[in-house]
Amino acid sequence: MIKLVLFDLDGTLLKSTEIIMETFVITFKKYFKDITLDERTLTSFLGHTLFETFGLYIRDDQSMDELVSFYRHTSEELMKDVQAYPNAKELMEILKAKNIQIGVVTSKMNHVAREHLTLIGLNDYVTHLVGYEDVKNHKPDKEPIEKGLSLYGVNSDEAVYVGDHENDMFAAKAAGVMSCAVSYSHRLKEMLAVMPDYVVDDLLQIEDII
DSSP: OOOEEEEOOBTTTBOOHHHHHHHHHHHHHHHOTTOOOOHHHHHHHTTSOHHHHHHTTOOTTSOHHHHHHHHHHHHHHHGGGOOBOTTHHHHHHHHHHTTOEEEEEOSSOHHHHHHHHHHTTOGGGOSEEEOGGGOSSOTTSSHHHHHHHHHHTOOGGGEEEEESSHHHHHHHHHHTOEEEEETTSTTHHHHHHTOOSEEESSGGGGGGGO
């Protein structure tokens, strides 16, 4: 019996994938002018922390803090009009009515994730949120999901993790929870290669697996 549904945020509940990729393009134009980003490279950035991504390109004469700060400031400006994916709130109401707990596990900083959940009207449904600073090891490691389970006092076989990236699926499997991929992801092929337990085209379909 499922007692807890954990969600990734960006690209799963938050319709922010294009915003994230646009922010990377703007940041690279400023700091890495000699590097051209194609769509394959941009989508490879999804699901990783900023420090992991910029760590692949940063030069000795550059400041990681400056890079990350510029990215975050640019992202916040673009995120002001961000929306939820269709039926996200409807699903939250269904889960709430069924007394199924709702959590978020994301690589985004905790307070930023909360702000974005508030923007799309979902924050009040999420009791606990595991963000970037809440764990030492990030997805695809199992630690973030295990942290989420511990916050709710739920066993791994009583939870499902919903995400849009193969790292979400790897983390779910490592933590022993059911894995659910959303098909509107830019990384669907990569997720399917990990063989998630479920794939949904619409968030409302999650009701069918709980």
